[in-house]
Amino acid sequence: MNHKRSQLVATSGTPTQCVSCAVRERALFQGIPPEQLKWTQTYRENQYRIEARSQLFEEGEDHPFAYTLYSGWMMLTKSSTGGRRQVLRFALPGDFIGFQANLSGNMSYGAYALTDCRLCAFPRARLSSMMKETPELAARMAMLSARDMSFMEQVLLATGQKNARERLTSLLLQLYVRVQSLGNLVPETDENSIRFPISQEKMGEALGMTAEHVNRSLRELREEGVLEVKSRRLKILNLNRALEIAEIDMQTIEQQALL
Amino acid sequence: MNHKRSQLVATSGTPTQCVSCAVRERALFQGIPPEQLKWTQTYRENQYRIEARSQLFEEGEDHPFAYTLYSGWMMLTKSSTGGRRQVLRFALPGDFIGFQANLSGNMSYGAYALTDCRLCAFPRARLSSMMKETPELAARMAMLSARDMSFMEQVLLATGQKNARERLTSLLLQLYVRVQSLGNLVPETDENSIRFPISQEKMGEALGMTAEHVNRSLRELREEGVLEVKSRRLKILNLNRALEIAEIDMQTIEQQALL
DNA sequence: CGCCTTCTTGAGATGACTCAATGGTGGTGG
DNA sequence: CCACCACCATTGAGTCATCTCAAGAAGGCG
Numbered sequence: 001m002n003h004k005r006s007q008l009v010a011t012s013g014t015p016t017q018c019v020s021c022a023v024r025e026r027a028l029f030q031g032i033p034p035e036q037l038k039w040t041q042t043y044r045e046n047q048y049r050i051e052a053r054s055q056l057f058e059e060g061e062d063h064p065f066a067y068t069l070y071s072g073w074m075m076l077t078k079s080s081t082g083g084r085r086q087v088l089r090f091a092l093p094g095d096f097i098g099f100q101a102n103l104s105g106n107m108s109y110g111a112y113a114l115t116d117c118r119l120c121a122f123p124r125a126r127l128s129s130m131m132k133e134t135p136e137l138a139a140r141m142a143m144l145s146a147r148d149m150s151f152m153e154q155v156l157l158a159t160g161q162k163n164a165r166e167r168l169t170s171l172l173l174q175l176y177v178r179v180q181s182l183g184n185l186v187p188e189t190d191e192n193s194i195r196f197p198i199s200q201e202k203m204g205e206a207l208g209m210t211a212e213h214v215n216r217s218l219r220e221l222r223e224e225g226v227l228e229v230k231s232r233r234l235k236i237l238n239l240n241r242a243l244e245i246a247e248i249d250m251q252t253i254e255q256q257a258l259l
Numbered sequence: 260m261n262h263k264r265s266q267l268v269a270t271s272g273t274p275t276q277c278v279s280c281a282v283r284e285r286a287l288f289q290g291i292p293p294e295q296l297k298w299t300q301t302y303r304e305n306q307y308r309i310e311a312r313s314q315l316f317e318e319g320e321d322h323p324f325a326y327t328l329y330s331g332w333m334m335l336t337k338s339s340t341g342g343r344r345q346v347l348r349f350a351l352p353g354d355f356i357g358f359q360a361n362l363s364g365n366m367s368y369g370a371y372a373l374t375d376c377r378l379c380a381f382p383r384a385r386l387s388s389m390m391k392e393t394p395e396l397a398a399r400m401a402m403l404s405a406r407d408m409s410f411m412e413q414v415l416l417a418t419g420q421k422n423a424r425e426r427l428t429s430l431l432l433q434l435y436v437r438v439q440s441l442g443n444l445v446p447e448t449d450e451n452s453i454r455f456p457i458s459q460e461k462m463g464e465a466l467g468m469t470a471e472h473v474n475r476s477l478r479e480l481r482e483e484g485v486l487e488v489k490s491r492r493l494k495i496l497n498l499n500r501a502l503e504i505a506e507i508d509m510q511t512i513e514q515q516a517l518l
Numbered sequence: 519c520g521c522c523t524t525c526t527t528g529a530g531a532t533g534a535c536t537c538a539a540t541g542g543t544g545g546t547g548g
Numbered sequence: 549c550c551a552c553c554a555c556c557a558t559t560g561a562g563t564c565a566t567c568t569c570a571a572g573a574a575g576g577c578g
Contacts, residue, residue, distance in 0.1 A: 078412055078413075078415075078416045079416075080416060080417075080420055080421065080506040080507075081506045081507065081508065082506045084420040084421075085420070086415060086416040086419040086420050088412055088415060088416075099401075099405060100405050100408070100409060101402055101405040101406040101408075101409055102514070108409050108412060109412060128398065131394060131397065131398040131401065132394045132395060132398060133394070134394070135390060135391045135392070135393070135394035135397050136391060138390065138394050138397030138398045138400075138401055139387065139390040139391055139397045141397075141401045142358075142390065142397055142400040142401040142404055143360055145401055145404040145405055145408060146358060146359050146360040146404050147360040148408060149359070149360075149404060149407060149408060149411065150359060150360055150367050152408065152411045152412075152415065153337055153347055153367060153368060153411075154337075155415060156337075156345060156347060156411065156414065156415055156418065157337045157338075157339060157345040157347075158339075159415065159418045159419055159467060160345040160418055160464075160465075160466070160467030161339055161343040161344070161345050161467060162339065162343070163533075163534090164533075164534070199555085199556060199557090200556075200557065200558095201555095201556080201557095205419075206419075207419070208418060208419030208420060209534070209535085210534075210535060210536080211556090211557085212534090212535080212536085212537095212557095212558085212559085213533090213534055213535070215557060215558060215559085216534095216558090216559085218557095219558080219559095231543085247339040247340045247341045248339075248340065249340060255361070422565075422566090423565080423566070458523085458524065458525090459524075459525065459526095460523095460524075460525095468566075468567085469566075469567060469568080470524085470525085471525095471526085471527085471566090471567080471568085472565090472566060472567075474524095474525065474526060474527085475526090475527085475566095477525095478526085478527095490575085
């Protein structure tokens with residue numbers, strides 16, 4: 001569990017790329033009139049990079065920033081005092097990371113980079129005044145928070161009521177659909193497969209099951225021709241069957257990905 | 260699973276009681292200058308009552324309102340297409356119910372009254388403009404949403420990583436501390452026990468375990484002198500032992516109750 | 519009193535875990 | 549280019565926590 005600590009690398013002066021713009025549109029500043037965003041410019045230039053396999057912040061740390069993820073995959077985790085770790089969710093481009101009810105003090109979860117990531121940092125201490133100065137921003141944050149809620153609700157439903165195969169299929173399907181809906185914001189995505197930088201152990205931590213059992217369940221799903229995870233890629237072989245196993249309907253899942 | 264449908268009874272004209280005021284302070288309008296709340300007056304008078312054992316709204320329903328819970332216990336549930344039901348959380352006075360990322364369209368969960376409840380209704384369609392007009396409100400909603408998130412995170416950690424006894428203890432402890440911290444906003448609370456209107460079956464649905472297993476686990480905890488649920492009351496017999504079993508520290512749990 | 523919901527307990531079945539061993543893969547440095 | 553290392557995936561066998569099914573007992577309510 002000892003990972004390298006993050007070294008934030010400011011990519012100052014980097015001309016804003018098209019992809020970042022697109023992410024911004026989906027993320028925090030979506031729908032906010034440009035003239036109200038002038039003052040945020042300072043923050044929007046705080047672009048950082050973080051390497052794969054490094055920790056952005058730890059659970060319990062008094063971390064000064066919250067972030068918008070521009071590119072890459074991250075993983076948010078929380079541990080019990082007994083040391084057992086749960087993956088709360090996987091973050092994708094556009095996600096807001098580190099926003100929580102107490103705007104100062106300890107982070108309620110840790111954030112870990114699964115791939116190289118680019119992020120935009122906001123001082124947590126200023127979030128409250130930012131929200132008051134820019135209602136649209138506050139509304140947008142409430143929305144992003146509500147969206148995360150809806151993911152969590154799905155996960156909780158899955159974790160509480162479904163068996164291993166079903167949970168696993170749910171997780172994979174949801175990530176698949178989210179990545180597909182992000183389109184070219186996530187590289188190496190093609191028609192029927194996506195990049196999938198999550199080890200079986202981590203899937204296990206997200207689903208409350210052991211890595212071995214993830215493995216066995218994946219084998220079953222592969223043998224049944226439902227889906228396949230191979231060399232860090234996820235391919236859905238039979239979408240309808242997968243939806244059936246996961247007990248979700250496409251409508252729900254797509255709607256959610258678009259929020 | 261067939262429950263009576265709610266009959267919302269407007270208690271118009273009822274002079275605002277002291278307790279309601281206190282709840283409001285904790286809830287949506289906390290910290291917002293009174294002069295900015297004039298226009299919300301219309302909504303604040305939309306007080307409703309709903310009977311125990313009735314459904315406020317169903318999952319999937321296109322329900323026109325979101326609510327602040329003034330008094331009583333509610334339960335928020337979500338079902339898989341296979342019909343298995345998960346309790347997402349129990350709502351207590353001050354909680355905001357029905358706020359979600361899509362401000363129109365289907366509710367992502369159902370809401371059910373465990374006791375008689377009083378609520379304040381807000382048209383969902385107007386929430387967006389309300390937030391834009393009153394930044395403090397938007398900020399507050401983001402905060403309430405973030406608080407719910409933090410509960411969900413705890414529950415997810417418990418559901419994924421802890422065994423039956425531990426999960427059960429976590430749930431009971433958290434509800435206990437929350438109710439205690441609400442003080443006289445929840446009736447029938449005394450020094451070392453609280454009213455507890457949750458059946459074993461419902462605890463099971465919240466924790467992802469069968470009612471039978473809840474029962475057995477409760478028996479163990481009672482026999483070990485940890486806690487006791489009897490005739491709709493919950494009593495903590497040995498707080499330290501309970502915290503130990505649940506693998507939570509008092510600090511976390513209290514901090515959370517206060518948000 | 520009778521009805522319904524909730525609680526309680528038992529016995530057997532099983533899904534998921536634990537422990538243990540082996541094989542594969544990609545990256546790094548000599 | 550090879551050898552090594554760390555991490556990850558795979559598989560098996562035995563165990564255990566939790567579920568399922570079944571049957572009563574207890575409690576609240578009209």
